[in-house]
Amino acid sequence: MDVLQNMMLFSELIQCGGNIYTWCYDADGKLLKSNCPDEGFLSGAFDLFGCKQRMMDYGKEYTTPVSLGTALGMTWAAAFEKDGDALKRAWVIGPVFYQDVSMRGIEQGMQYYGRMETSVAWTMQLYEVIKKVPVLQSTILNRYTLMLHYCLTGEHLALSDLYTDAQPIGHTADRDPGHDRHKVWMSEQGLLQMVRTGDLNYKQALSTSMGISAGVPVRTDDALRQSKTSIIVFASLVCRAAIEGGLSPEEAYTLGDNYIQATESAKTLSDLNPLPVMMYDDFIRRVHKCRTNPKLSMQVQKCVDYIEMHLDEKIRAADLAALVGYTEYYLTHKFKEETGLSVTDYTKFAKIERAKVLLKSTDQTVQDIAASLSFGTRNYFSRIFQEVTGQTPMEYRES
Incomplete structure (x- = not known):
């Protein structure tokens, strides 16, 4: 696999979704190249806000990708090219915002970095550059990051494998x-x-x-x-x-x-x-x-664990059968006999339980949650959620 060719194609593809730029750093943190017109300023901001150091520290120890947040809400994501266990290059996409931000919000976020020595001119340039930073849903950035990791390693990862290294976002003036x-x-x-x-x-x-x-x-x-x-x-x-x-x-x-x-x-x-x-x-x-239910056989417990670890994917009985070496017919009957639910129903209930956690603990939209759990559409997700809980997702969140 030619990593550089893959990255050229990847950079062109994500540009189709807006001004989403790619960056490449060597193992010492030196910027090798990027396709960002504001390269000099944004690479400096990436360093100044501590994201580069956090990325390098993480990349030298781990192989999975990471998203790097700032107190301004500006976010980058990185994946790593390794030579054995040693870091060879770090590839970055971004920056993006997950939602529209006001200049007041940026000013509040800058207070988090109060001890940084920045000039008024630098801060004014930051405000101008920020106006060009695209807004991108977190689920889309996460999937781009998984694609980036695949281009570098050929390895498929799930959304749950991503690590978020975030910093607190400054309070906006209109936030209660x-x-x-x-x-x-x-x-x-x-x-x-x-x-x-x-x-x-x-x-x-x-x-x-x-x-x-x-x-x-x-x-x-x-x-x-x-x-x-x-x-x-x-x-x-x-x-x-x-x-x-x-x-x-x-x-x-x-x-x-x-x-x-x-x-x-x-x-x-x-x-x-x-x-x-x-x-x-x-x-x-x-x-x-x-x-762990002691009444479950080792094979069915393995299927249950797999379902819980892959809620962001479409899960088929055929895949579970292959996982434990059973025929699909035998697995579906054995699974229902031991759990009392079909594979489809167990998966559906598990996904809804995860959705309840996300609705309670995050600001993700219903659309984003539906996508993150591989429901085909928001309407289908809402219908299944109401079947299971007796409430719509928004009713559950508000209650």
Whole structure:
């Protein structure tokens, strides 16, 4: 596979959807090339807002793609070309906004970077360049990012494999602070519900939630202390949710204490960064294990786990049968005998449960949620949702 030829074609294709540019950095973070007319300024902004360093740190350790948010709401996404385990090049698309932003919103976002040494002229140029940054739905950017990863590696990934490295977005003048706190609370409830149910397909919801809130608003200039406080609070909430999900108090509290001790022992923000995701994943997997139905055969449990991990895809009984080495006829009968539901109904109910979490914990539109769960249309999604819950998606969100 010729990566450079693939990337030339990819760059041309996504340009059909608007002014969405591609960038290439070497393993040392040097910009090799881009097709952006504002290359010099936007590459500087990418660096100044900390996105380049976060991308390089992530790319040297991981192989999956990442989206990189800023407090302004401006977002880039990156995928990585590796030589063995070593980073060879990082490829970036963006920037984009997920929604229209006002200049007041940009000014508020800039307050997050209050200690940056920028001139008035630079800030004014930023405002002018931002006017040309396209607005793109998050689901579309995510799918472009999966395509980018495929062009570089030939590997198919699911939306849940994407990682979001977000920074808190500045409050706009017309935003109600009380509503923002309510949104944080709803997001928190969605995350805790995923712990209670041992939902392994949690990555997108967790990443989105981390972009909604910067954590506990401790009044301090000590960023390390603030991060530690936020992680400790998060660990305490997750620990209790895990107990409600069936994990024994002894195991849950011991595990929570270990993560809290690891948090307090961290010396730098780099040491802290992986801990909340690691802790959340650990608790969810333990709850999932203790909630696994002992009456299910290994093959049917494998199918159930596959469904829960691939809710963003169209799932067919034939694919599940191939996964466990059964004929489709035998698998469908065995699945219904053990779970009480057909493969289609089980998948439908699982997708609706995920939709309920997204409706509660994110600002995604009903259209975006329908697309992210591979429902053909918004109308079809709404009809199925109402069949299962007795409410339309909007009624459920508002209630």
